[in-house]
Amino acid sequence: MDYKEFFSADTGSFMRSPVREIFRKVDLSQIYSFAGGYPSAETFPLETIERLSSEVLRKYGAKALQYGATQGVPELREAISKRYGVPVENIQITTSSQQGIDVCTRVLVDPGDVVLTTNPTYLGALQSFKSYRADVVGVELDKLEEALPAGKKVKFFYAIPDFQNPSGQTMTLQQREKLVDLARKYDFLIVEDSPYRELRYEGQPVPTIYSLAPERTLHLGSFSKIMAPGFRLGWIIGAPELLDQIYVCKQALDLCPPIMDQYMAAEFMAGGELDKNLAHTIELYRDKRDYLLSLLEKYMPAGVSWTHPEGGLFLFVTLPEDIDTVALYDRALAAGVAYVAGSFFYVDGSHKNTMRLNFSFLDKERMEPGIKLLSSLL
């Protein structure tokens, strides 16, 4: 039978993630993959998690397996409150920080509403914005005021200020302050997506946008890169009036986040294991970043440039204008190397001569043959 007549108007704007489509087609372990945003399996605290599973089940008993509060279990909200110095009532636990993006969009955006974002931007955020038929406008940060669409309500600006996905770039304090000034002047909110903030390999932390404008920022955190992504846990920090709508929405979305996982995350954070694991992760990723940068230096042909990220999981490569990384992609995959075409991250699909490279996932000893192979294709 024909189902087309049944689908909602939103489905017409659904975007398939090209990254997830790649993963359906190939076994990542069989190729040199600089695609994806997967953390390294070496950073997963397997033994600690095994110990915490038992501890949590013994400590909390049936509570760890029962339904729980929609806002998240108190222990996890308290651990986040303590770590980041934010009141518990300003914290909502989410079932992944992707859900954080989605629920913020759901609560704020009607079809046609303007959502501003840096360009390029995170693909999963684009998917979410477009799925609600937002008018997504990609802007250059330093030309933001000129780019504001005249006569249209801007609901929020979406930013990943630290070690951005995909560019690897970090917003300066001046850029953050300017953004906040404009948000106040033109009355829009800011969604600050912050999954990589604690993965800094050099330089000094820059204040969060939330700390500069707590009244109009929704700050999204994630356990995916500081504990493990399999738990699908994140959080939103924001004004209680905004969180209240998100709370009611989340009742209908999934009632509450997974309970045992939340207790494990709470113990992991409050008990000091997170900091221990983070120190090890930072050391590992700094080394991998440095190594990838040295390989690019060594193997990339003239006319190729790339960003130097101070943290996070990604760097962004710009190739000569005549190279189309989307067109090149199937050949690269067949040869055994994967990246994500940079144009997927641009709101308008432009910048065909760019690509995102991830340095967290691939084992260090597989990076050199991978980059050699990639360079030979360019």
Next chain:
Amino acid sequence: MDYKEFFSADTGSFMRSPVREIFRKVDLSQIYSFAGGYPSAETFPLETIERLSSEVLRKYGAKALQYGATQGVPELREAISKRYGVPVENIQITTSSQQGIDVCTRVLVDPGDVVLTTNPTYLGALQSFKSYRADVVGVELDKLEEALPAGKKVKFFYAIPDFQNPSGQTMTLQQREKLVDLARKYDFLIVEDSPYRELRYEGQPVPTIYSLAPERTLHLGSFSKIMAPGFRLGWIIGAPELLDQIYVCKQALDLCPPIMDQYMAAEFMAGGELDKNLAHTIELYRDKRDYLLSLLEKYMPAGVSWTHPEGGLFLFVTLPEDIDTVALYDRALAAGVAYVAGSFFYVDGSHKNTMRLNFSFLDKERMEPGIKLLSSLL
């Protein structure tokens, strides 16, 4: 600052769950609670879960903590496929069956579209339908054809055919066949919500609606009542063309369901633990249902009637016309007994003289003083 101008039109139709609001106000363990739909903690396989946590981490290693497929891990889809005799490609894992309801609505419903439901119906489904501004029409099953709104597209009929929440009633085979006939005649889909199906305490199973009309039914399953609700895991069985839109939507919702939890559920189901635990759960709940029925018989004043559920977690009480259970509610809570007012489950808020009683959560020895107290208030 005033956030009202930022909220989407959908938020105007968000409903707060009165059940969840009760839980914010009172400590359930301190009162006689017949409210909520909480399974008994006695049915939670704590030791098995502790063992499975270790086994899964040892068997799957880092895979148990990494990102995974949006459709769910293959092992869990295969376990469900085998148990229910449905091809793997017809199965999507969801992060709770509440998410199943939500994502089906998201993919199928535009504001103003008609969603039909039995009346009364599950509150969480009402919340989801209304949050997308559906035109929710509550109908009596046996007067469905007459109740179909003329000239308006009906997207789907929502049913909980087995041991319905809140009524405790089960659709007969004839009613299911009639529903399917009408769905074919008037071209609408059916969302079959089936969280209680395996909790049958007497009588013979009736074929699922999905088995009668697989091409136009989305069947929702849940681990909440057969394993533990804290895992937030469910599944959707349906035509691959429908699941494909749900899959793309779910990428933007939360990327994938929790991974370690999925592996635990897969081992729990495939390894025979589920059947063992289910046998114990059925025995416990049958006894509690029988006991609650006997207490109602013993203590309820004349003019009060109730349903006799063949399974599930709930029965539904009808009081004399002049008793308003919403008005009575605060007094009952203050006295130390909780129920859910039946009118919350009616699309139009009618039937003020009804209440839902849950018999799974409260310990058996606390049921008698609870029902005595409740009866004294009527």
